[in-house]
Amino acid sequence: xxxxxxxxxxxxxxxxxxxxxxxxxxxxxxxxxxxxxxxxxxxxxxxxxxxxxxxxxxxxxxxxxxxxxxxxxxxxxxxxxxxxxxxxxxxxxxxxxxxxxxxxxxxxxxxxxxxxxxxxxxxxxxxxxxxxxxxxxxxxxxxxxxxxxxxxxxxxxxxxxxxxxxxxxxxxxxxxxxxxxxxxxxxxxxxxxxxxxxxxxxxxxxxxxxxxxxxxxxxxxxxxxxxxxxxxxxxxxxxxxxxxxxxxxxxxxxxxxxxxxxxxxxxxxxxxxxxxxxxxxxxxxxxxxxxxxxxxxxxxxxxxxxxxxxxxxxxxxxxxxxxxxxxxxxxxxxxxxxxxxxxxxxxxxxxxxxxxxxxxxxxxxxxxxxxxxxxxxxxxxxxxxxxxxxxxxxxxxxxxxxxxxxxxxxxxxxxxxxxxxxxxxxxxxxxxxxxxxxxxxxxxxxxxxxxxxxxxxxxxxxxxxxxxxxxxxxxxxxxxxxxxxxxxxxxxxxxxxxxxxxxxxxxxxxxxxxxxxxxxxxxxxxxxxxxxxxxxxxxxxxxxxxxxxxxxxxxxxxxxxxxxxxxxxxxxxxxxxxxxxxxxxxxxxxxxxxxxxxxxxxxxxxxxxxxxxxxxxxxxxxxxxxxxxxxxxxxxxxxxxxxxxxxxxxxxxxxxxxxxxxxxxxxxxxxxxxxxxxxxxxxxxxxxxxxxxxxxxxxxxxxxxxxxxxxxxxxxxxxxxxxxxxxxxxxxxxxxxxxxxxxxxxxxxxxxxxxxxxxxxxxxxxxxxxxxxxxxxxxxxxxxxxxxxxxxxxxxxxxxxxxxxxxxxxxxxxxxxxxxxxxxxxxxxxxxxxxxxxxxxxxxxxxxxxxxxxxxxxxxxxxxxxxxxxxxxxxxxxxxxxxxxxxxxxxxxxxxxxxxxxxxxxxxxxxxxxxxx
Numbered sequence: 001x002x003x004x005x006x007x008x009x010x011x012x013x014x015x016x017x018x019x020x021x022x023x024x025x026x027x028x029x030x031x032x033x034x035x036x037x038x039x040x041x042x043x044x045x046x047x048x049x050x051x052x053x054x055x056x057x058x059x060x061x062x063x064x065x066x067x068x069x070x071x072x073x074x075x076x077x078x079x080x081x082x083x084x085x086x087x088x089x090x091x092x093x094x095x096x097x098x099x100x101x102x103x104x105x106x107x108x109x110x111x112x113x114x115x116x117x118x119x120x121x122x123x124x125x126x127x128x129x130x131x132x133x134x135x136x137x138x139x140x141x142x143x144x145x146x147x148x149x150x151x152x153x154x155x156x157x158x159x160x161x162x163x164x165x166x167x168x169x170x171x172x173x174x175x176x177x178x179x180x181x182x183x184x185x186x187x188x189x190x191x192x193x194x195x196x197x198x199x200x201x202x203x204x205x206x207x208x209x210x211x212x213x214x215x216x217x218x219x220x221x222x223x224x225x226x227x228x229x230x231x232x233x234x235x236x237x238x239x240x241x242x243x244x245x246x247x248x249x250x251x252x253x254x255x256x257x258x259x260x261x262x263x264x265x266x267x268x269x270x271x272x273x274x275x276x277x278x279x280x281x282x283x284x285x286x287x288x289x290x291x292x293x294x295x296x297x298x299x300x301x302x303x304x305x306x307x308x309x310x311x312x313x314x315x316x317x318x319x320x321x322x323x324x325x326x327x328x329x330x331x332x333x334x335x336x337x338x339x340x341x342x343x344x345x346x347x348x349x350x351x352x353x354x355x356x357x358x359x360x361x362x363x364x365x366x367x368x369x370x371x372x373x374x375x376x377x378x379x380x381x382x383x384x385x386x387x388x389x390x391x392x393x394x395x396x397x398x399x400x401x402x403x404x405x406x407x408x409x410x411x412x413x414x415x416x417x418x419x420x421x422x423x424x425x426x427x428x429x430x431x432x433x434x435x436x437x438x439x440x441x442x443x444x445x446x447x448x449x450x451x452x453x454x455x456x457x458x459x460x461x462x463x464x465x466x467x468x469x470x471x472x473x474x475x476x477x478x479x480x481x482x483x484x485x486x487x488x489x490x491x492x493x494x495x496x497x498x499x500x501x502x503x504x505x506x507x508x509x510x511x512x513x514x515x516x517x518x519x520x521x522x523x524x525x526x527x528x529x530x531x532x533x534x535x536x537x538x539x540x541x542x543x544x545x546x547x548x549x550x551x552x553x554x555x556x557x558x559x560x561x562x563x564x565x566x567x568x569x570x571x572x573x574x575x576x577x578x579x580x581x582x583x584x585x586x587x588x589x590x591x592x593x594x595x596x597x598x599x600x601x602x603x604x605x606x607x608x609x610x611x612x613x614x615x616x617x618x619x620x621x622x623x624x625x626x627x628x629x630x631x632x633x634x635x636x637x638x639x640x641x642x643x644x645x646x647x648x649x650x651x652x653x654x655x656x657x658x659x660x661x662x663x664x665x666x667x668x669x670x671x672x673x674x675x676x677x678x679x680x681x682x683x684x685x686x687x688x689x690x691x692x693x694x695x696x697x698x699x700x701x702x703x704x705x706x707x708x709x710x711x712x713x714x715x716x717x718x719x720x721x722x723x724x725x726x727x728x729x730x731x732x733x734x735x736x737x738x739x740x741x742x743x744x745x746x747x748x749x750x751x752x753x754x755x756x757x758x759x760x761x762x763x764x765x766x767x768x769x770x771x772x773x774x775x776x777x778x779x780x781x782x783x784x785x786x787x788x789x790x791x792x793x794x795x796x797x798x799x800x801x802x803x804x805x806x807x808x809x810x811x812x813x814x815x816x817x818x819x820x821x822x823x824x825x826x827x828x829x830x831x832x833x834x835x836x837x838x839x840x841x842x843x844x845x846x847x848x849x850x851x852x853x854x855x856x857x858x859x860x861x862x863x864x865x866x867x868x869x870x871x872x873x874x875x876x877x878x879x880x881x882x883x884x885x886x887x888x889x890x891x892x893x894x895x896x897x898x899x900x901x902x903x904x905x906x907x908x909x910x911x912x913x914x915x916x917x
Contacts, residue, residue: 027057035057038055038056123136124701127696128648128696131638133694134212135747137213138210139205139208151200154200157814158745159772170807171227172227174741174808177226177659177660180221181200182229183232183424183426185220186494191389196224206306206326206367211230216636218603219591222585223657225657225658225688226688235322236371239309240310244915244916246303246914247303250331251298251909252905252906252908252909253906253907254335255298258358261298263296263394264392264394264415266454267417271362273417274453275454281574282565285554287454290547298333300329302326303327305324308323319370321369321370323369325367326363326365328362329360329363331359332358332359332905332906334905337355339355341675346893350402350674352412359393360391362388363387363389364388367383368384369381377433378430379430381428383428384424385424387424392416393415396411396413405472407464410461410472412458412673414673415455416452418451420451421449421451423448436500438498440494440496442493445489448488449486452482456481457482473539477671480529480532482530483527486524487523492517492519495517496515498511498513500512510592510594512591516587517589520585521583524578528566575618577620579618579662581666583611584613585611586609590605591603591605598642600641600642602639605635611632620669622667634657638650650694653689655690660683663679664732677731683718683732683734686714686718687716702749703750704747704748705748712740712742716737717738717739717805720732722850733783736776736777736779739776739805740776741808759821759823760821761821762820766818767814769811771810772809772810774804775804776802777801777802778802779798780797783795799847799849804842806841809838810840811837811839812839814834815835816832816833826871829865830866831865831866833862834864837857838857838858840854841855841857842854843889852891852892853900854889858883858886859885860881860885861883862878863880864877865877877910877911879907880910887905
C-alpha cells in the first residue's frame with residue numbers, strides 16, 4: 001500500500017538579495033523497527049532540489065539559509081517538527097500511529113516549500129540580509145514571552161518603553177508625536193483625538209504575523225518621523241485547514257480583593273453601549289444614566305475563535321484565508337493612592353492623599369485576511385480589521401482643594417466611559433513583470449469613531465463634624481455631564497516600481513525604485529459639557545445617591561439646579577464646541593540600492609513631499625482657522641558592510657520632520673481632574689536629523705549579538721508645558737531652537753542549552769539594553785515671540801534653561817529566560833520569566849520655579865507558562881507584575897521631591913484553555 005510523505009520546509013519571506021545555502025543532513029528512521037529507511041527519493045518542490053536516502057538511510061541537501069524549521073508527515077505516522085541551525089544534523093524518526101503493513105513507500109513523495117515570516121530565526125535572518133537597520137518580533141517570540149498585544153510586544157525591543165497608564169510607546173525617549181504606526185506598510189489612524197498614533201494595545205497578537213521596528217528612516221515611510229516606524233504585518237495563513245476555540249479568565253489582585261467594586265451606570269459588559277445627548281438637554285433633566293455608582297463583578301475573562309486554510313489549484317494558483325474573532329475584558333483597581341498638584345514649595349494646589357480608581361476595559365477584535373496568487377508572479381491580498389475598545393473608570397479623589405476644600409475635606413468623583421471603534425480595510429498587490437522588474441501597490445480606507453458619552457463629575461465637601469457631604473457650588477462646572485465624539489476617515493495609496501541593473505531580482509549590481517504615495521485625512525470633532533449649576537449652597541447629599549438631587553423634580557431656577565452649556569441661545573438651544581481638520585500628503589520618491597562589492601552595499605533615497613494641514617474651530621475659547629503647507633526634500637542613506645558572512649557593520653542617516661497634531665492646534669480645552677489642556681494654533685513643524693551606527697553578529701540561526709549607537713538633532717522641538725496663566729493650563733509650544741539625544745543599544749539572543757533528540761528541549765536567554773542622554777533648549781523669549789493666545793502673548797517661564805526630553809529614560813533593560821520541550825506524542829511545554837526596568841523619566845517640564853514632574857523608574861517581572869497536552873488541547877497561565885512596585889511621580893522642587901502621583905497596580909493572573917480541531 002502506497003503512503004504519501006509530505007516534508008514541509010518553512011521559509012522566510014523572499015528577499016531581494018543573493019541567497020546563501022546551508023547543508024542539512026541526517027538519517028531517516030522507522031522508529032518502530034529503529035531501522036534506517038534506505039534508497040528513497042524525494043523532491044523539494046519549488047526549490048528544484050532532489051534528495052535521496054542512501055543504503056544507510058542517510059540524506060544530504062543544500063537548502064536556503066532562511067529555512068528555520070522542517071515538518072515531516074507520513075500517512076500513518078505522527079508529524080515530526082525539527083528546528084534547524086546552520087550546522088544541524090537532523091535525524092528524523094517516523095513513529096507509527098496506526099501502522100498496519102510495516103511498509104513505507106516514498107517513491108512518489110513530494111516535499112512542498114511554503115513560507116512563514118514569524119519565527120525568531122527567520123526574522124533575524126531577514127535582519128541580517130537587509131540593507132536597512134530594522135528589528136522585528138514575530139508571533140513565535142510573542143507567544144514565548146506571553147505577550148498579548150502589540151504595545152507590550154514593542155516594549156520588549158531595545159530602547160522602547162510603554163508609558164504607564166496611557167498606552168503611549170516611547171522609542172529612544174521620543175513619544176507619540178515622534179513615532180509613526182502602519183499596517184502592512186499603509187498608515188493607521190489614531191482612535192484618540194489627543195494622539196497621533198493608534199494605541200498599539202488594541203491589536204491582539206492573534207492577528208499579528210510580526211512587528212517591525214525601524215528606528216532609521218527610509219523613503220517609503222511617512223516622513224512625520226523622529227523616533228521609529230512601527231509596522232504591523234497582519235496574519236497570513238498558508239497550510240492545511242484548522243479551527244481553534246479558546247476561553248480564559250483574568251484576575252487583578254487589587255480588584256478581586258475589593259469588597260465593593262463599583263463603576264458608573266450605563267455601559268454594558270461587552271462594551272457596545274450607545275448613549276446619546278437627550279433632546280432638549282438644557283430644558284429639563286432627561287439623562288438616562290444614573291449618577292449613582294453601580295456594583296460590578298471584578299472577575300473578567302474572554303474567548304476567541306480563529307481558523308484558516310489554503311488551497312492549491314491545478315493551474316498553479318493558490319487561495320487562502322485566515323479569520324479570527326476575540327473578546328477580552330479586564331478589571332483593575334487602585335486603592336489608597338496619591339494624586340496631587342503642588343507649587344514650587346511642595347504645597348498643595350490639589351492634594352488627594354486618598355485616591356482610588358476602579359477600571360474595566362474590553363477589546364473586541366475581528367479580522368479577515370484573504371489572498372489569491374494567480375501564479376508565482378502575480379499576488380493579491382485583502383485585509384479587513386474591526387476593533388471595538390472600551391474603557392470605564394470610576395475615580396474618587398479625597399483631600400485638599402485650594403479655595404474650595406482647604407480642610408482636606410474635598411471629594412471629587414469622576415466616572416468616564418470611552419468607546420473607540422476602528423475599521424481598517426486594505427487591498428495589496430505584488431507583480432513580478434519579468435526577471436528584472438516588479439510592481440507593488442496598496443490601497444487602504446480607514447475609519448475611526450471615538451465616543452465619550454456621558455462622563456460624570458461631581459465635587460463635594462465633607463463636614464467633618466456632622467459627617468455629611470454638601471455639593472460644591474462656587475462654579476457651575478463642579479457638577480457636570482460631558483459628551484465627546486470624533487469621526488475620522490482616511491484614504492491612502494502606495495505605488496512602487498522596482499527594476500535592476502546588472503542582474504535579475506535575486507542577484508544584481510543595482511536596483512532602482514520609484515514610487516508615489518498619497519494620504520487624505522478628514523477629522524470632525526465635537527464636545528458638549530452640561531454644567532449642573534446649583535441655585536443654592538449647602539445642599540446636603542449622599543455621595544452614593546446623587547440621583548436624589550439631580551432629577552427632573554429638582555430642576556429649575558426656583559428649585560435646586562439648572563443646566564448650562566456652551567453658546568446657549570436663551571431658548572433652550574445651544575451649539576457644540578467643534579473643530580474640523582484636514583490633512584493632504586502627496587509624495588514622490590526615488591531610491592537606489594548599489595552593491596559596490598559583495599560586502600559593501602549602499603541605499604540612497606530622496607523623498608519629495610508636499611504637505612497641507614488645516615483646522616477650523618469654534619470653542620469656548622475662540623473661533624478661528626489655522627493652516628500651513630510645506631514642501632520638503634528628505635534624503636536618506638544606509639550602508640551595510642559584511643565583515644563576515646555572520647557579521648554586519650551598518651550606518652544610516654536621514655532628515656525628517658515632526659508635525660503638530662490636530663488637537664494641539666485647535667483652541668479647545670480638555671479638563672482632567674488635576675490637569676487642564678488647551679491647544680496652540682501657532683505651533684509649527686520640527687525638523688529632525690538622524691544618524692545610527694550598528695554592529696551585528698549572528699552566531700547561529702535564531703541567535704544575535706548587536707551593539708549600536710545613535711544620535712538625533714531636532715530643530716524647534718515641540719513640548720507639552722504649563723503656561724503662565726490664571727488657570728495654569730497645559731499647552732503645546734515650540735519650546736526652543738534645538739534639542740539632541742545620543743545613546744547606545746545592546747541586544748543578545750542566545751540558546752544556552754539545545755538538546756536535539758526526538759524529544760527536543762531548549763533553554764534560551766534574551767537581553768536588550770539602551771542608555772541615552774538627551775538635552776534641549778528651553779527658551780522663554782522664543783515662546784513669547786511666537787505664541788499668541790486670543791491676541792495676547794504668553795509666558796512659559798521654564799524653571800530650567802535646558803533639560804532632557806520628556807519621556808526619556810537614561811536606562812532601559814529587558815531580559816528573559818525560556819525553557820521549552822516537545823514530546824513526540826504532540827505535547828509541549830514552554831516557560832518564560834521576563835524582566836523589564838526603566839530609569840526615571842520626565843513627565844512634564846517645570847515652570848514658574850517648580851521642578852520637573854518625573855516618573856520614577858521601576859521594575860516588572862512576569863511569568864508565562866504555555867503548554868499543549870496533545871495536538872488538540874492547550875493550557876496557558878501567566879502571572880504578571882509579580883513585583884507589584886509602587887508607581888510614583890514626583891515634582892523635583894529645589895527643597896526636595898514632592899509626590900504628585902503614587903499607586904500600585906496589583907498582580908494580574910490569566911488562565912486560558914484552547915482546543916484546535
